[in-house]
Amino acid sequence: xxxxxxxxxxxEIFGSIRKNRARTIITVIGVLWGIFIYIVxxxxxxxxxxxxxxxxEDVAMNSMFAWAQQTSVPYAGFKTGxxxxxxxxxxxxxxxxxxxxxxxxxxxxxxxxxxxxxSVVFGQRVGVYSIYGDYPxxxxxxxxKIYNGGRFVNEGDIAENRKVCVIGxxxxxxxxxxxxxxxxxxIQIDKVFFRVIGVKKFEDGGGFGDDGDITIPFSTYRKxxxxxxxxxxxxxxxxxxxxxxxVEKNVKSQLKKIHQIAxxxxxxxxxxxxxELFTRISGFAKGLTFLSLVVxxxxxxxxxxxxxxxxxxxxxxxxxxxxxxxxxxxxPSEVRxxxxxxxxxxxxxxxxxxxxxxxxxxxxxxxxxQDTDIPYxxxxxxxxxxxxxxxxxxxLGTLIGLIPAQRAVSIKPIDALREE
Amino acid sequence: MIEIKDLHKSxxxxxxxxxxxxxxxxxxxxxxxxxxxxSSGSGKSTLLNILGMLDVAEEGTYTLDGVEIKDLNxxxxxxxxxxxxxxxxxxxxxxxxxxxxENVALPLYYQKVPRKERHKKAMQYLTKxxxxxxxxxxxxxxxxxQKQRIAIARALAAQPKVLLADEPTGALxxxxxxxxMQLIQEINDxxxxxxxxTHEDDxxxxxxxxxLLKDGLIIEDKEVNQIRASDHV
Numbered sequence: 001x002x003x004x005x006x007x008x009x010x011x012e013i014f015g016s017i018r019k020n021r022a023r024t025i026i027t028v029i030g031v032l033w034g035i036f037i038y039i040v041x042x043x044x045x046x047x048x049x050x051x052x053x054x055x056x057e058d059v060a061m062n063s064m065f066a067w068a069q070q071t072s073v074p075y076a077g078f079k080t081g082x083x084x085x086x087x088x089x090x091x092x093x094x095x096x097x098x099x100x101x102x103x104x105x106x107x108x109x110x111x112x113x114x115x116x117x118x119s120v121v122f123g124q125r126v127g128v129y130s131i132y133g134d135y136p137x138x139x140x141x142x143x144x145k146i147y148n149g150g151r152f153v154n155e156g157d158i159a160e161n162r163k164v165c166v167i168g169x170x171x172x173x174x175x176x177x178x179x180x181x182x183x184x185x186x187i188q189i190d191k192v193f194f195r196v197i198g199v200k201k202f203e204d205g206g207g208f209g210d211d212g213d214i215t216i217p218f219s220t221y222r223k224x225x226x227x228x229x230x231x232x233x234x235x236x237x238x239x240x241x242x243x244x245x246x247v248e249k250n251v252k253s254q255l256k257k258i259h260q261i262a263x264x265x266x267x268x269x270x271x272x273x274x275x276e277l278f279t280r281i282s283g284f285a286k287g288l289t290f291l292s293l294v295v296x297x298x299x300x301x302x303x304x305x306x307x308x309x310x311x312x313x314x315x316x317x318x319x320x321x322x323x324x325x326x327x328x329x330x331x332p333s334e335v336r337x338x339x340x341x342x343x344x345x346x347x348x349x350x351x352x353x354x355x356x357x358x359x360x361x362x363x364x365x366x367x368x369x370q371d372t373d374i375p376y377x378x379x380x381x382x383x384x385x386x387x388x389x390x391x392x393x394x395x396l397g398t399l400i401g402l403i404p405a406q407r408a409v410s411i412k413p414i415d416a417l418r419e420e
Numbered sequence: 421m422i423e424i425k426d427l428h429k430s431x432x433x434x435x436x437x438x439x440x441x442x443x444x445x446x447x448x449x450x451x452x453x454x455x456x457x458x459s460s461g462s463g464k465s466t467l468l469n470i471l472g473m474l475d476v477a478e479e480g481t482y483t484l485d486g487v488e489i490k491d492l493n494x495x496x497x498x499x500x501x502x503x504x505x506x507x508x509x510x511x512x513x514x515x516x517x518x519x520x521x522e523n524v525a526l527p528l529y530y531q532k533v534p535r536k537e538r539h540k541k542a543m544q545y546l547t548k549x550x551x552x553x554x555x556x557x558x559x560x561x562x563x564x565x566q567k568q569r570i571a572i573a574r575a576l577a578a579q580p581k582v583l584l585a586d587e588p589t590g591a592l593x594x595x596x597x598x599x600x601m602q603l604i605q606e607i608n609d610x611x612x613x614x615x616x617x618t619h620e621d622d623x624x625x626x627x628x629x630x631x632l633l634k635d636g637l638i639i640e641d642k643e644v645n646q647i648r649a650s651d652h653v
Contacts (some may be wrong), residue, residue, distance in 0.1 A: 008529060246620035294514065324513045329502020329530040329578065331495045409494065414474040417513065 039358025040298025047379025133221025150198025323416020343401025
């Protein structure tokens with residue numbers, strides 16, 4: 001071990017490395033590539049993981065949606081194929097019967113799932129957009145990001161059936177001039193004037209919705225489109241400690257009870273939960289991380305084996321030199337130590353270069369993907385992983401160095417000297 | 421200084437074995453300059469290799485400076501070589517990526533001599549062989565004679581008991597050969613024991629004693645009147 005801290009031994013190592021420049025470079029590239037691949041892959045996997053997480057952070061992870069479809073089983077005197085309509089009364093019933101529900105927001109929409117969208121007019125400009133009827137509680141389930149100066153629908157709007165609306169980014173761009181502040185302006189939605197109270201930043205929260213959506217108070221929606229107590233679908237957030245999949249089951253069975261649907265009818269109530277989706281996506285990211293670990297380690301191993309291979313050739317090339325050294329009094333352990341140290345040193349240098357290069361490429365990808373749709377945020381490789389990879393490399397470098405080292409000392413100095 | 425009794429050595433060649441040394445007895449005192457002569461295949465190089473602990477004998481005893489050399493493992497042999505012996509080879513055997521002074525300092529490195537001192541000593545021996553000005557040059561930048569003088573400086577640097585030279589002039593023209601022999605004689609004059617393997621008679625005549633080998637046996641062992649190499653130069 002003292003060997004490591006002697007200037008002389010390092011000078012010997014540098015000397016022989018400098019002499020064999022081409023082989024040194026090739027060797028270094030082999031390992032460098034391995035660790036580079038490892039760093040880039042696992043960093044990218046982490047970046048994707050972070051990206052997904054960021055993408056979903058605005059949606060409560062324990063949220064779900066439920067909607068009504070047609071029955072597929074005859075029940076309680078009703079024949080099959082009956083269309084079910086969710087009603088506002090369901091909301092209170094569910095909230096009362098399922099204690100795990102923290103928030104529940106009935107929603108309704110015109111235009112998003114087929115059907116006629118609302119035609120919107122402002123001055124000379126016209127557009128067709130999906131119109132949502134929503135309660136303020138929705139913002140508790142899916143964060144509503146409103147640009148400065150605006151607000152989302154509030155309780156007052158609901159109570160007084162105000163004709164106010166929140167518009168999307170695209171709606172603003174299409175209906176208003178560039179420097180025009182839409183807040184407070186009146187736009188016509190299906191021939192009724194609404195005051196714009198906010199512009200919503202579009203967040204992709206699991207499937208539907210786009211950046212042109214217009215939200216109006218649920219109560220106003222009912223009056224405007226004569227929908228009575230009808231509800232399009234329910235957005236539900238369970239408490240953090242609740243099992244969202246269980247809640248989903250309970251919600252469905254309760255809705256079946258309320259609407260007299262056969263308990264075994266799988267089609268009458270549709271549902272979707274983000275928790276499950278998120279689990280699946282993060283599982284994908286984890287799989288990717290694992291894959292990158294396996295691929296990375298395999299590449300590092302391949303690189304280190306390359307070092308061993310090249311050192312083995314180098315030892316053959318240097319047979320004579322090693323013979324001279326031994327004739328001059330180098331003990332076998334000194335020769336062995338030198339070759340192993342060379343191996344470890346090359347591995348380490350290559351490793352560090354690979355890490356630096358990998359970090360650089362990760363940074364570049366991060367910069368390039370900053371303003372794109374690619375879910376990719378803050379790609380990092382945890383320091384313990386980096387150190388672990390370096391450690392693995394040093395250990396492998398030592399082990400692989402043993403082979404040429406052993407070979408170097410197995411040649412008799414006399415034979416080594418005779419070789420021309 | 422060197423005491424050899426009944427030394428045998430054979431090499432396996434395929435199925436048969438070649439008996440190279442068939443019982444060598446020789447005694448060399450301190451300060452001698454011995455030429456070992458013989459045609460190729462006479463066993464002179466094998467003898468030198470055994471003396472140099474690069475090879476081991478099958479039979480017989482070898483005593484160097486009062487120490488019996490036996491049961492050599494590689495580590496022990498390396499230490500003995502480093503302590504007792506200096507080598508000069510026909511093909512110089514300098515390490516080609518090290519400068520002259522680094523080559524000379526190499527045995528000292530294996531003796532664990534500290535850096536500065538190593539450098540000082542190496543310089544001292546380079547001066548002795550007259551190549552102080554060439555200390556920073558690589559072997560490829562030196563002539564054959566210069567290379568051999570570097571090699572001699574290297575062999576001397578470790579302050580060995582015995583200097584073993586295997587055809588030291590074999591790769592050199594006669595003028596250069598005499599220069600190298602002059603250096604060897606000067607070193608011998610200072611009291612160093614030197615063995616020179618050669619097949620050139622004029623080189624042998626520059627030694628003080630000639631041992632003639634033939635078919636693995638010493639057939640002649642005589643003292644000669646040394647011819648000074650300086651007379652030729």
